[in-house]
Amino acid sequence: MSYVMVALTCLAAAVAIVPLIAILGYLIKQGAGALSLDFFTSMPKPVGEEGGGMANAIVGTLILIGIASSVGLPIGIGAGLYLAERGGTRLANLVRFLADVLNGLPSIVMGIFAWEFLVRPIGHFSALAGGAAIGAMMIPLVTRTTEEMVRTVPQSLREAALALGFPRWRTSLQIVLRTALGGIVTGVLVAVARVAGETAPLLFTAFGNQFFSTKLTQPIAALPLQVFVYAISPYDEWHAQAWAGALVLIALVLVISVISRFVVRSKHGRAND
Amino acid sequence: MSFRAQMQTPSLPATVTTPESRTLPTLAAPLAGSPAAPPSRVSIEGTVVADRIYRAAIFGFALCVPILLLLIFVEVGLAGWPALRQFGFTFLTSSTWDPVAGQFGAAPAIAGTIITSIIALVIATPLALGGAIFLSDFAPSWVRQPLAFLIDLLAAVPSVVYGLWGVFFLLPMLREDVMPFLRDTLHLGATPFFRGPAYGPSVLAAGLILSIMVLPYIAAVSREVLMAVPRSQREAALALGATRWETITGAVIPFARSGIIGGVILGLGRALGETMAVTMVIGNRHELSASLFAPGYTMASLIANEFSEATNDVHLSALMAVGFVLLLITLVVNAIARWLVWQAGGSRS
Numbered sequence: 309m310s311y312v313m314v315a316l317t318c319l320a321a322a323v324a325i326v327p328l329i330a331i332l333g334y335l336i337k338q339g340a341g342a343l344s345l346d347f348f349t350s351m352p353k354p355v356g357e358e359g360g361g362m363a364n365a366i367v368g369t370l371i372l373i374g375i376a377s378s379v380g381l382p383i384g385i386g387a388g389l390y391l392a393e394r395g396g397t398r399l400a401n402l403v404r405f406l407a408d409v410l411n412g413l414p415s416i417v418m419g420i421f422a423w424e425f426l427v428r429p430i431g432h433f434s435a436l437a438g439g440a441a442i443g444a445m446m447i448p449l450v451t452r453t454t455e456e457m458v459r460t461v462p463q464s465l466r467e468a469a470l471a472l473g474f475p476r477w478r479t480s481l482q483i484v485l486r487t488a489l490g491g492i493v494t495g496v497l498v499a500v501a502r503v504a505g506e507t508a509p510l511l512f513t514a515f516g517n518q519f520f521s522t523k524l525t526q527p528i529a530a531l532p533l534q535v536f537v538y539a540i541s542p543y544d545e546w547h548a549q550a551w552a553g554a555l556v557l558i559a560l561v562l563v564i565s566v567i568s569r570f571v572v573r574s575k576h577g578r579a580n581d
Numbered sequence: 582m583s584f585r586a587q588m589q590t591p592s593l594p595a596t597v598t599t600p601e602s603r604t605l606p607t608l609a610a611p612l613a614g615s616p617a618a619p620p621s622r623v624s625i626e627g628t629v630v631a632d633r634i635y636r637a638a639i640f641g642f643a644l645c646v647p648i649l650l651l652l653i654f655v656e657v658g659l660a661g662w663p664a665l666r667q668f669g670f671t672f673l674t675s676s677t678w679d680p681v682a683g684q685f686g687a688a689p690a691i692a693g694t695i696i697t698s699i700i701a702l703v704i705a706t707p708l709a710l711g712g713a714i715f716l717s718d719f720a721p722s723w724v725r726q727p728l729a730f731l732i733d734l735l736a737a738v739p740s741v742v743y744g745l746w747g748v749f750f751l752l753p754m755l756r757e758d759v760m761p762f763l764r765d766t767l768h769l770g771a772t773p774f775f776r777g778p779a780y781g782p783s784v785l786a787a788g789l790i791l792s793i794m795v796l797p798y799i800a801a802v803s804r805e806v807l808m809a810v811p812r813s814q815r816e817a818a819l820a821l822g823a824t825r826w827e828t829i830t831g832a833v834i835p836f837a838r839s840g841i842i843g844g845v846i847l848g849l850g851r852a853l854g855e856t857m858a859v860t861m862v863i864g865n866r867h868e869l870s871a872s873l874f875a876p877g878y879t880m881a882s883l884i885a886n887e888f889s890e891a892t893n894d895v896h897l898s899a900l901m902a903v904g905f906v907l908l909l910i911t912l913v914v915n916a917i918a919r920w921l922v923w924q925a926g927g928s929r930s
Contacts, residue, residue: 331742402647
C-alpha cells in the first residue's frame, strides 16, 4: 500500500510536467520553421504573402516593458524596502497582504481599469496606458521579492554601517540594497518576463498597431497581442507567424527563468559559506 | 582666530532656528563649543532630514499598493454601477445577453467561470498535491530541484501561448479523439454532461487548459507548506512504526492542511480570472448548457471578447459590471487563500 502510494505521487509529478514538454515540443516544431532573422527585422506582410516579421511588435514590447519598469520598479522596490524595514507594523502587514491580493488580480480587470482610468479620459489608446497597466502588475511581484531579498541581508551588516556613522538612508540604499541587488535584479527580471507575456491588460490600452510606431501617446504593437490576433485569424501564413512569435516569447521567459535560477542558487551558496 | 569666529557665527543662529535642530537640543548644545562642531552638527541635521525624506518616500511607495487596489475597486465599480442599478439582481441570474435590445444578464458567463474553474481544480489538485508530496518527502535530492523548477516553469508560460497551443493542439485532439472516446466508447453520452456534437471549442477545453495553468500554483504552495512541517512531526510518526505513506497521511498532511487548502483556493483565484487562453478555446457563446462539450463563456473571456466592440454605454457598463463581479469574487477568494497559507506558515508565492 505504502509503496503504491509513493509510486503514485511520483507518477503525479511526472504527469505534471507532461504538458510543459508537450507545449514546448509542439511550439518548437511549429515555430522554428517560421523563425528567421527576417522575423526580427521586417514588418508584418499582408494576408496571403509568406514571411514577414514582427519588428514593430518586438520594438513595441520593449517600449512597453520600459514604461512598465519605470512605473513598477520604483514603487515595488520602495514598498519592498518599507516592508523589510517596518516588517511588524500593522500597516506593513496590510500592505503585504494587499500586495498578495493584487498579485492575484485578474489581468483583464487590470485592463479595463487602465482603460477607464487612462484611456477613456484621454480619448484614445496609447502605449503609456498599456505600459502603466502591466507596470501596475509588476508592483506586487517586485515588492515581495525586494522584501524577501532585503531580509536575507544580515542584520550585522546594517549595524556595522550604522556604527560607522552612516545615516539610515545611506545604510539602506548603499549597503543593504546593494548587498541584496543580485536577488532583486533576479526578481525584477522574473517580473519583467511575467508581464512581457501579458496580453489581456493590453487589449484595450496599448491596443496594437499595424505599423511601426514608437510614439508613447499612440497605440503600439506588442508581441503577445500580435500572437493573439494572428492565432485567432483564419490565415495559415499568420498562424506560422503566431507560432514564431510565441516561440520568441517563451524563449525570453525561459532564458530569464534559467538565469534567475542560477543567480539565486549562487547567491544562496555564498550565504552559506 | 577672529576670522574663524566670523565664519562660524553666521551659521550658528541659522541652524539653531531651523525646526529640525530643536529636536536635538542635547546633542547640538555641547557640540557647539568644540572646533569640530560645525561639520558634525550639519551632518547630523542633514542626516535627520535625509532620513525623514527616505522614510517618507518608502512609506509613500508602500501606500501606493493599497491606493492602487482602492482605485481599481472604485473605478471599475463606478463604471459598472449604471448596469448594476438598471438590472439589479437579475444581472446575476438572467441569461439574456442582448446588446441590441439592451438586455444584460451575466448568468451564463458566471456559471461558465465557476464550471471551468471546478474542472480545473478537480484535475489539477490531485496531480499538484501528489507532485508536491513526492517533491517534499520522497524525491531524491538530485531530482527535487530540477523537477520543482520544471513545474514552476508552467506558471511562467504566457497565457497567450497556452491559448495558441490550445487552439492548434488541444482542440483538434479533443474533437477527434477525446470527445468521441468519452461520449461513445465510455458511453458517457448517456449523462447530460457529455452530450452533443464534438466541435472542440468547449467548456471542457477551457477547464482542461486551466487545469494545466493552475497546477504550478497549487503545487508550489503545497510543496512549501509541506516542507514547513517540522521534521519532528515526521520522525515521531516513523518512530511509532508508521510507514512512509502513513506518515504523510497521518502526521504531515493534517499539519499542512490549511496551507494546502489555501494553495487550492489560490489556484481557484487564478482559474477564475484567467483570460486569454480561455477566450481562445471556450468558443464564446452566451448559452447555459449542462454539456461540457458545448461552447460557453467565462466572465473574463466575455470582457476580452466584447469590450472593444461595445456598442453603447449600457453594453460597456454591463461589461464593467461583469469585471466588478469578477474583481469581487477574486478578491474574496485570494484573501481567504492568503490567510490560510499564512496560517500554515508558508511564506512565498
